[in-house]
Amino acid sequence: MFRLIPILLGIAITILAPLAHAHEIRPAVSDLYLENGRFRLEITVNLEAVIADIGTQVQDTSESQNAAEYDRLRAMTPAQLDAAFDREAFARNITFLRGTTAGHVQVQRVDIPPAGDLDLVRDSLVVVTGEFGDAPDIRLGWAAGYGQLVIRLIDEDNPYNAFLTAGDLSDPISTTGATAVSFGGALLDYIFVGFDHILPKGLDHILFVVGLFLLSTRLRPLLTQITAFTLAHSVTLALGILGIITVPASIVEPMIAISIMYVAIENIFTDHLNPWRPVVVFAFGLLHGLGFAGVLTEFGLAGTVLVPGLIGFNLGVELGQLTVILICFGLVGFWFSRRDWYRRVITIPASMVIALIAAYWTVERIFFV
Secondary structure (H helix, E strand, C coil): CCCHHHHHHHHHHHHHHHHHCCCECCCEEEEEEEECCEEEEEEEECHHHHHCCCCCCCCEHHHCCCHHHHHHHHCCCHHHHHHHCCHHHHHHCEEEEECCEECCEEEEEEECCCCCCCCCCCCEEEEEEEECCCCCEEEEEECHHHCCEEEEECCCCCCEEEEECCCCECCCEECCCCCCCCHHHHHHHHHHHHHHHHCCCCHHHHHHHHHHHHHCCCHHHHHHHHHHHHHHHHHHHHHHHCCCCCCCHHHHHHHHHHHHHHHHHHHHHCCCCCCCHHHHHHHHHHHHHHHHHHHHHHHCCCHHHHHHHHHHHHHHHHHHHHHHHHHHHHHHHHHHCCCCCHHHHHHHHHHHHHHHHHHHHHHHHHHCC
């Protein structure tokens, strides 16, 4: 019976591994411009997912019952995909309020790049416009089925940023001055973003935390490592968002995979926590923070949203990591960690699987992404 445990762990992780890269469902990111009584919303979106009616109810398009339709759309030329896109239906699913009055919107332009590599998401640009006249503020949102939406107001004197979960509306966005943003509301929004980036979407970060757990299931050394990791990624996340440190994803992402592989391999060759392990974990945390910064940079944190966004995202990431640890304790640590065979049956086989996945990611991220 016990021999089945590592086999099941390996099967589960191997099945999950491809989900980190194949056709991940990401939030749409939009830039909002206010000009002469009109707004222009430039939305970067996975148009195939919109047409195939695949929203954030799934993490990956392959999980949807409409996966075959999505794959068919992915292979289309820009002209074919544009013909399949119902602009009027899309406009009807955009909510636009001028003060308390509903306004009309229209799709002004659609830019679709060539299909390219079918294993990579194709981002299209949909430009939506509407008139607000002399209304003091506007609110924007879209249908729940389209998933999450980031709205970035492009205005140096009136910065605004919103992360909208499916079906939500933005706060009132002032058309004449500074937009009032609730600190608490922004904090809660980005706690969700941070948690969601770990569970369920951050399989590479999950495997890193699981690797830390496998070597030592005792709470104190585990918390020491998690704390070192959190402090490190908080530093580079802030520096990355502020633009003080900029490292290309082509460097950061392979290094993150290497950090996972290192932790897993160390688990295989040592049966105790070495004194330098927290220092190494801290160094790897700096890398993961740069990865987190790459995610938040797309959201365009600025103005009054910057501080609550950074704090909230960090809190969400920390809650996600602690949840992973609690799940590991509940499934494995509480029941088996004190058994003589734990290292032989659980730690080494699971670490081997994690190391192999991380090695695959390293090669993929260096040569194929």
